[in-house]
Amino acid sequence: MNSSLLSITLLAVSGLVLFLYAVSRLALALRHVAGERAKGVLDRFTKTIPMAILTGTVVTTLLDSSSVVIILAIALVSAGALPFRNSLGVVLGANIGTTISSQLFAFDLGQYAVVAMLPGLLLLSLSKKRNGRTAGRALFCFGLLFFSLFLIGEAAAPLKDYRGVQAWLLKLENPIRGAGAGALITLVIQSSSATLGMVIKLAAKGLLTLPAGVAVMLGAELGTCSDTLLATVGRGRPAIKTGLFHVFFNVVSISLGLLLIGPFTALVLRLAGQTDVARQIAHAHVLFNVAGVLLFAPLVPLCQRLLDAWLPDEQRSANLVPVPAV
Template sequence: MSWVNLINLLGGLALFLYGMVLARDGLQQGAGSKLRNILGSLTRNRFLGVGLGALVTFLLQSSSATTVILVGLTSAAVIPFARTVAVILGADIGTTLTVQLISFKVSHYSLLFVFVGFLVSQVSKRTITRYFAEALMGFGFIFFGMQVMADATGPMRDMPWFNTFLASLANNPLVGILVSTIFTAIIQSSAATIGIALSFATSGVLDLEPAIAIILGANIGTCATAILATLGGATVEGRRVAAAHIGIKIAGVILLAPFIHPFADMTRVISSGDVARQIANAHTLFNILLAIVFVPFTGIVSRVVEKLVVDKPSPEQFRPRFLDPTALDSPPLALANASREVQRMANIVEQMIIQAFEPFEKDDLDLVEKTTAMDQKVDLLDKQTKLYLTHLSKRQMTPVQAREEYELVDFSSELEGIADIVCKNLMYHAQKRIRKGYRFSPEGLQELRDMHSRTVEHFRLAIAVFTSKDPALATRCIEEKRELRKLALNLRHSHIERLHKGVSGAIETTSLHMDVLYSFSTINSAITNMSYRILEWRDAK
């Protein structure tokens, strides 16, 4: 092979991989935001789950992206893990549809796809149309890159060492499986690996038998993304999804590897004489056979995986639960993950507010320390969520997605601020009261208790506003803040009246009483900020 052919091979590979990324991103941006809801509501039937898994994976151009959705749905208890097995099998079929598409002989029209896709993406005013145009442009680069690689590898037919290597793959498929597994794990796309094999077949240097070994390895290697993600502290549901995926793939490869030659003969019977088409059909047939074998036993598979991958409590350091880095290539999925983490943060802050009044009623410093420790968790989640969204900002997002990202950052900051008020203000005053032995008057204590209860309910209303984005709820939240402001003012007047009457306990706790009221008022102001944002965005439309 000359240097010119080598440069053409590498350049064609770059165009091919770039086209895969462009097509995947365009389809994900165009259709990805609704796919999570589809999977969440329509996977009750295992056969329907297979079909949906295939469709969603074809649209996302990534079985890893489908796996990320499944991890999120199981983590949020939207669907049980047992249902995901059928969707995984369907996702494996969905990845083969891309290979079927790129095996068509349309390289002569590849640059037309690029031109039309580019033209539509520039002139169209509809965002979703531009995304699908970019996907079309991506497929154009895929077809063009494959043709460039095929032309560059043509001379390899006359190289004795290369023919010897291909013969060894046919006679010893384990070598081909291993090489293909490693390569696919590196580039994180089984369709890309098999697409390269199609280019070799088009140039006449690759036959079906060694190509099947490459197919088997690519099917194992594509699981690497999910496996690596679980090493970063995924939930037990995430580990189970990854384990089921890799387990099914390895079982299928073990069953088929000894019968590569009969499998190749069967593929030739149902295919044309074109080797590229035979390779695409072999890839599809393998995954269909996997589904046929395992779909009747999805319940058994899920129970085995649940027994092997258990959720053992451990004293590990507290950390984010939903910020899966493999989802960053898909803004809808990444935003859903970040939203779940912010909801988790909100649950912790809510618990902090609920517990905040106990140290004012009980002389127990452990209650103060317990609440203060929760503030450290909120700080960690706030920092990690914003860092996660910072990485997402480098991806192309729709205006709606960019606004959702801003909402998440904004609400996370508000939550962190509220947690700081509870920790640095309320817990400071509670600690001071306990150490100095101060006692509120019965009337003063009841008034503070009422203010605390109203603040808890106000916070829960703010969470509902964040979740629903409902302007009516936002207006109600703002009105509640005004009522709480009036309540705080009335409670200050009541305390001053007790001072005038010389009520026992009112004098020595005056400063403390006013500081606690002020802290609750500050919390209620922070609670309302998100509601103002919702109304501002509504008015800006």
């Protein structure tokens, strides 16, 4: 039995390593292809809060990473290329855009991963132009993403026979315990997408219930704040305020989610119908993030004023210093 558990662990860890590699390389390749264009889009189409939310959603969907888009927004704010107020809408939109990944993960595409990996490898190996090689790398990593999730799912399947594992996974139905596990896993592996991918695959194998999956999903949303906070180190106050807004948005929405997890789960079951648990968790991710954005969007001007009052810009702070009398 110990050797079986060792084999399962090694296969699962191999799948996770491949997933993290695929995510990082895919994000890098997509940034090479569309990074400069993304900067231009963020600067041009974020003049109003609704447009900033839509832009954040679209760019996150294209770049396949909310962390990349939020960090990009922080960098642009720090450089003065994006007003702090506009960046708040981008942060909200990024939280909607990241739900597209969970919808894709809920499809069982791992066995068809070679359809993307083989053309990607050929492009990467044979193309003489840099853009061609970059596109090939992106296509290959996209296929590798689903193949790695397939490996994780295959590794998880035998865990049904281990009562200890089943008992531990059932404990994740406790909202605080489940959220804590999701936050810790995301903090360690630095990828909320990987956490959600594993949750969806465990649910697909019948190892995770909807309440447990929702609790871990909420924790993963909190764990992803670490990237944002790290991106603000050494930046000016406007960039720090963008990072703090992301943390504040996640903490408030996650707290509400945990308080209302019972009614929220019931709503997901009602809307999702008779779909499998993996698809229900993917739908829950979309519903939670969209609801959070709809709740916060009208509050953006208030959040801006509060953050400005708490952390005024350096130049403005200097102007407020009283001049001593001669």
